[in-house]
Amino acid sequence: MPALPKDMVAIAIKTGASTRAQVTTPPRFKAGDKVVARNINPPTHTRLPRYIRGKRGVVQHNHGGFAFADTRAHGLGDQPHHVYSVRFEARELWGDGAAPRDAVYIDLWEPYIEPAA
Amino acid sequence: MNGIHDLGGMQGFGPIEREENEPVFHADWERRIFALLNLTIAAGQYHVDEIRHAIERMAPADYLMTPYYVHWLHAAEDLLDKKGVVTHAELEQRMAELAKKGGK
């Protein structure tokens, strides 16, 4: 691709580069579902932080389909998946020392989560 | 990867240092690398996921000790070299030429 010319800069910034993408399979999860973040430890790129892995949360919302960062980073294609907003209680993440009402919300691609028992 | 960038929940980091009336860019080199990385993305050389992973692969001590935009420089150099677009050798040579001319 050629260089972006000066007079196209403002338009390009305004347009952006959304990674929203169509997912061909129906969503596995819906708001209210109890899930557990998988304990994956790939040496490659992932957007599932260690502090969430193996922890139990509740799906809040399906943001829709997005290209999967884990594959995109390695030239393995967009491989879109549903991305869910998931709530994790602070005490689930950090133990009883955490404030009882507090929570972390994080966006998880479908391959990051499994149904919780 | 379980890299140094995955900081959530780590302890031992001290107070959050804030600069009053912080400028958007602290130096001209920050401006330039901000522009170059974004424009090379726009030119289709790589995208943000590759950049993030390149930064994650920095040596942990370097990641923590360098100014933020040095991470961007690392990513640009690493990816452009891997893709054969601007090799490390070319860059070193150009740096030597510029240094000789007396500019910094």
Added chain:
Amino acid sequence: MDEHSHTEPPSEPALRIRALESLLVEKGLVDPGAVDEIIELFEKRIGPRNGAKVVAHAWADPAYKKRLLEDGSKAIAELGFGGLQGEDMVVLENTPEVHNVVVCTLCSCYPWPTMGLPPNWYKAAPYRARVVIEPRKVLTEFGVDVSPDVEVRVWDSNAEIRYMVLPMRPAGTDGWSEEKLAGLVTRDAMIGTDIPKVKA
């Protein structure tokens, strides 16, 4: 290689970047005019005053506030803002029951169209490490004391959704123009590390 201090970068990045820029321009990958244009855009034109306008409009217009909370990107676009690193926005409402604060623990993701580029503290290790595990302590350091009755929600922007906080409208602002209201909205208030106040 010499050790770098936190605040004073060595000359080497500057030289490396000059070399890089000259090679990229020579190879036709970067237009020098575009370099200046994109710098100007983010240094002078795009910044938290955009987000402050969004907040002020939501405070003044309940119907807009409803739209903003339902579909952040769409409502923000009504005011002419949007684009790179803000293509998919969710706006988080602070209430008497809930205080929201935003972070990117893994890197530095931040909603550029409404807030410009993030400050160094947002991108550095201490905030990213600490705010998910001890948000109340972090907020206190910022001068924000959250009552134990209030729920603190920390939003980790690890995917491509970008978050912005809609702070509560302060008391004593009845009848204020949107311009005056926007003047109360700090950048930190839209991250969640500040609360708008009317100066005494």
